[in-house]
Amino acid sequence: MRRKLQRRMVGLRRSHKKWIMVAADVVMIPFALWAAWALRLGQWWPQFYIERFWWLFPLMIPVGIFVFARLGLYRAIVRFMSGQAFMAIVKGSVFLALSLWSVAFLARFTGFPRSIPIIFGLVLFTLVGGSRILVRGFYQWLTRHYTNKEPVAIFGAGSAGAQLASALQKGREFIPVAFLDSNSALWKHTVQGMVVYSPNDLQTLITQFGVNRVLLAVPNATKKQRKAILDQLEPFSVHVQTTPSMPDIVSGKASVDQLQEVEPEDLLGRDPVPANAALFNACIHEKVVLVTGAGGSIGSELCRQVVKAGPTTLVLFEQSEFGLYQIESELKRNEHILFHGVQLVPLLGSVCNSHRIKEVFQRYQVDTVYHAAAYKHVPLVEHNVFEGIRNNVMGTRVVAEAAKKAGAGHFVLVSTDKAVRPTNVMGATKRMAELVVQSLAVEADTVFSMVRFGNVLGSSGSVVPLFREQIRRGGPVTVTHPDITRFFMTIPEAASLVVQAGAMGQGGDVFVLDMGKPVKIVDLARRMIELSGYDVKSEEHPEGDIEIEFSGLRPGEKLYEELLIGEAVSGTDHPKIMRANEELLPEATLHAYLESLIAAEQGQDALVARGILEKAVAGFKPSSPMVDLLSGVAEKAPGPGVEKQSFH
Known part of the structure; x- marks a missing residue:
């Protein structure tokens, strides 16, 4: 019955709804005038005044309808009424009260109480505005309790949460039923007609409304604050999604209702340190910059950040045609390219091709090199030994020697924590590449340096996209070993620190990035499952949804990674960058x-x-x-x- 009523309300033609509102106001305008007399005189039927001024009743009806129509009240959709529509009611009520005062007092009617226009305006506003609020509330109640939309709770009862609730109410997929907020001062208050609850009351919402999804509307929260929120929600079997960041919303890149999966960096709770502008610009601004491996995860992010510092030319060197096409197409739309005249040079080629690399340096007079071209997937390199050696070692040698001969100012090798006491060919080739660069740094005009860091979240082949796909398919989620740990950092943070570390190089430096605390991979998998709205299936919880399977360590894989070979390490001017003193070969x-x-x-x-x-x-x-x-x-x-x- 209620669903049928809801469908009839929504299914009414727009013109029919408009005339219903007009008819309601035709009744409420004279009723408000009568109520003004009754309230003023304290009589249910002030016959003397009504008989004397009866003609005001039919006069105010067309005037009121005309005024409200001109103010756009009948164009507003009641269930989505905003502050602008209520302001129209205020203006209309004030105008009609002034009109009544003008007619009564300018015509010098005797015995006309001066408070009647004021009472009339107040009563009219209450009736016209209140009727709309009642209709909107009734519709929302019907929708919330009797709809095919999925009920959701919104975490964050601020302006972003209110905007999200309004946007979802207009959509066809979700219906917000409650707010959650960590601020106890907001608990039990209402926002957008919904009660604000403590996060600890989420189980009540799950039981009462069938909530299986929580939407985070806290775009201004820091990574640490977002992690604290996720920690609060983790015990509940709900799918957690988030709205875009405030900078993306303000810039127009995204809208508040564009829901996203929780980013893995939110699970880490690490806030990146703002870049030191002087360090960031030192090797890039008004210089010619070469990025090898420009289409890869790190290389492409280096390109995005390099253009922000205003180089004269950015040379993109990449052996993958599709990877090069993607990053070039993206950068062509970048505002720094469009408005600051940065020249883009997309070059296909292998870093092992010494002739082509030499031509690049001679033709473009490269000032700074960020060497990110490398094979990085441990099992693949383990089974393709010579390609790993050729690309990672010999390719680095070719580019570094060309940079030295051409007199480039800086050469920065992007290295990895797997180069430290390696257990696989990939790590060994990256350490060998470091040794090559260290050797060339001796008595060189070019400043050679290396930057060593761990895994980057979201890069090609990383566990995060793999886990997401496995969760989407219903599991199982595969982890190689229950005790395996890894350091993690976001791609933008890693690229920014690579640029800044390179600017601090003095020759042969090995820089190590502060990766924070290592993360246990099985814990990351468990949290991703639970924040996707599922329970982990195990022997203790056989009724769970998705199981975590341990597949065994892959060829060459370590249980844990290290960043330092020796103990000799010193700080730098940047809090996230350390300088390691590593031995080199003659x-x-x-x-x-x-x-x-x-x-x-x-x-x-x-x-x-x-x-x-x-x-x-x-x-x-x-x-x-x-x-x-x-x-x-x-x-x-x-x-x-x-x-x-x-x-x-």
Whole structure:
């Protein structure tokens, strides 16, 4: 019955609703005039005055309807009425009260109480405005209790929450039923016709309204505050989504009702340190900048941030045609490109192509290099040993030597925490790349430096998008080991710190970024499941929704990562950047190792190549058997000198 009534209310034609409002006002205007007399004189039927001024009743009706129509009251949709519509009622009521006063007193009627126009205006405003509020409240009550829309709670009873509630009420997918807020002063108050509850009352809302989704409307909250909110919501089986950040809303990039999944950085609760403008601009402003691996996760973000500092030219070097196309297309729409005349140079090519790299430096007179081109996926490099060596080691050598010969001002190698006491070929090749750069830094005009950091959230191949896809499919969520931990940082924060660290280089520096506390991957998986509105299925909770499965460590994978090889570390001018004092190889020794790696590739002997890496890279202890998919080499157990066998 109520659903049928709701459908009839919404299904009425707009013109019919308009005439219903007009008819209601035709009744309320004379009623308000009668009420003014009755209240003033304290009589139910002040016959003497009504008989004397009866003609005012039919006169005020057309005047009132005309005034309200001119003020746009009948164009307002009642269930979405805003402050502007109520202001129209105020103006109309004041105008009609003044009109009544003008007719009565300018015509010099005797015995006409002077308070009648005031009482009439107040009563009219109450009746006309109150009727709209009642209709809107009745519709919202029907919608909230008898609708096919999904009931949701909004966390944040501020202006953003009110805007979100208003936007959702106009939509067809969600219906807000309550507010949640950490501010106890707001509890039990109403916003947009809904009660504000404590977050601890969420279970009541789940039971009473069937709430399975909570929308965060706290765009100004810091990462630490957002993490505290998520910690409060985690015990409840609700899907948590969030509104865009306030800068995106203000700039027009997003609207308040564009819901997003909770970002992984919100789970970490780390607020990035604002960039030091002097450091950020030092190697970029009005200079020619080259970014290798420009289409990758880190490389593309470096490009986005570099253009903000106003280089004259940004050279994008990338071997993936699609990756290069994507970042170039994006940057062409960037306001810094459009309004500050930054020249974009998209170049396809491999960093191993020494001739092409040399031509790049000669043609564009590069001042600063950010070398982000590398193979980074541990299992893939483990099974493609020579490509990892060629790209990560030899490619770095080619670009660094070209930068030195061309007299570039700065060269910054983007490195990884996996280069520290590596257990896999990828980490060993990145440490070898560091050794190459350290060697070239000796007696060089070019300032060479390396920046080492851990995993970046949301990068290609990271666990976060994998977990999201697995949760979307209904599980299971796969974690390699219950004790595995990783350092995490956002891509923009990592790129910003790379730029700033490079500006502090003095020659051969190894900079280490403060990654905060390591995160247990199984805890990250559990939180992502729970904040998606599901329960974790386990032996203790067999009735759960999504199970976490442990698949075992992948080839070359470590339980935990480190950022320092030795203990010698010192601070810098930036609170998030440290300087590590790492040992380097003598130039002749390094050269011999590199030549041996080239010879091993020519002979397609992956075991020999890995053995050379073990000798060259301090602390490299392979954790898995060698399996190179192209050279036809596999071994029964990790380590040098073991029996090798061919396979096909």
